[in-house]
Amino acid sequence: EIVLTQSPATLSLSPGERATLSCRASQSVRSYLAWYQQKPGQAPRLLIYDTSNRATGIPTRFSGSGSGTDLTLTISSLEPEDFAVYYCQQRTNWPITFGQGTRLEIK
Amino acid sequence: QVQLVQSGAEVKKPGASVKVSCKASGYSFTRYPISWVRQAPGQGLEWMGWIGTHNGKTNYAQRLQGRVTMTTDSSTSTAYMELRSLRPDDTAVYYCARVLYYDSSGPFDYWGQGTLVTVSS
Numbered sequence: 604e605i606v607l608t609q610s611p612a613t614l615s616l617s618p619g620e621r622a623t624l625s626c627r628a629s630q631s632v633r634s635y636l637a638w639y640q641q642k643p644g645q646a647p648r649l650l651i652y653d654t655s656n657r658a659t660g661i662p663t664r665f666s667g668s669g670s671g672t673d674l675t676l677t678i679s680s681l682e683p684e685d686f687a688v689y690y691c692q693q694r695t696n697w698p699i700t701f702g703q704g705t706r707l708e709i710k
Numbered sequence: 711q712v713q714l715v716q717s718g719a720e721v722k723k724p725g726a727s728v729k730v731s732c733k734a735s736g737y738s739f740t741r742y743p744i745s746w747v748r749q750a751p752g753q754g755l756e757w758m759g760w761i762g763t764h765n766g767k768t769n770y771a772q773r774l775q776g777r778v779t780m781t782t783d784s785s786t787s788t789a790y791m792e793l794r795s796l797r798p799d800d801t802a803v804y805y806c807a808r809v810l811y812y813d814s815s816g817p818f819d820y821w822g823q824g825t826l827v828t829v830s831s
Contacts, residue, residue: 637817639755646805646821647747647755658819690755694816698771699745699757 605629605693609702615710622678624705626691631671635695638667638676641704642687650689651676683709712736714806714822721828722796729792730825732806739787740764743809745818746780746791748802758804760815761789769815796829803827 606629616622626636634654639647649658651667654674664679678685686709691702717731732744746758759770761780768780779792789806804825807818 635816639818641755646807646824647818648821649810649817649819652810652817652819692755692757692817694814697769697815699760699816701755701757704754 604698605632605696605700607691607693607700607702609689609691609705611705612703613706613708615708616681617710618681618683620681622676622681622685622707624676624678624689624707626669626674626676626702628672628674628693632674632693632695634670635693636667636669636674637692637694638665639690639692640685640687641690647690678707681707712808712820714808714820716804716806716822716825719826719828721830724797724829724831726796726829727792727794728796728827729790730804730806730827732789732791732822734787734789734808737808739782740784741812743813743815744780744782744789745807745809745816747805747807747818749805749824750799750802753802756802758791760809762813763789764813793827796827798829801827801829 608627610625638651641647655667666677669675688704713735715733740763745760761768781790806822808820810819
């Protein structure tokens with residue numbers, strides 16, 4: 604199975620700053636990587652799919668990049684509502700796997 | 711609008727079974743597969759399995775093989791996930807999620823609200 608390792612585990616930033624979240628895969632995921640945002644008590648929300656495609660209604664400050672085994676989610680300028688947990692997910696091979704998550708907290 | 715509405719919270723004893731439902735609306739049910747994902751308290755997301763809603767084909771996480779069954783009822787646009795031989799570490803919020811692409815494994819563009827299943831003696 605493809606293991607996804609997210610870093611850092613926790614990221615402390617202030618509103619207006621740029622956030623860079625990393626997802627490293629144990630083998631190439633090609634382009635089949637998605638990012639989700641989850642807030643407490645809520646279901647995850649799809650942000651980015653197939654590495655760099657924004658899901659419907661997702662603001663342009665969210666962007667995805669990378670290829671192969673090193674993928675990145677960037678939030679260009681943090682808004683107060685962006686502080687949450689972020690998960691990466693691959694669909695290249697069965698089983699589908701998720702990273703362990705990065706908690707983005709207010710500094 | 712697309713909605714996935716799940717059944718309510720359950721409390722079960724170890725060894726029992728639970729069946730969670732996920733009723734879809736706002737789209738053609740058989741055009742998009744459904745996956746199930748669970749989240750133990752304070753933990754990350756764990757994929758459980760996938761079902762093709764047009765043909766009933768399934769793919770389960772190996773660690774749940776033999777204990778989980780996923781089915782659909784296209785007449786009511788409802789997906790079901792049954793988990794048997796429950797253990798305390800099955801305590802989690804269970805989510806259904808719609809797969810964005812027809813006949814693909816992901817990603818998951820719409821999610822149910824979650825169903826808390828508590829396993830305790």
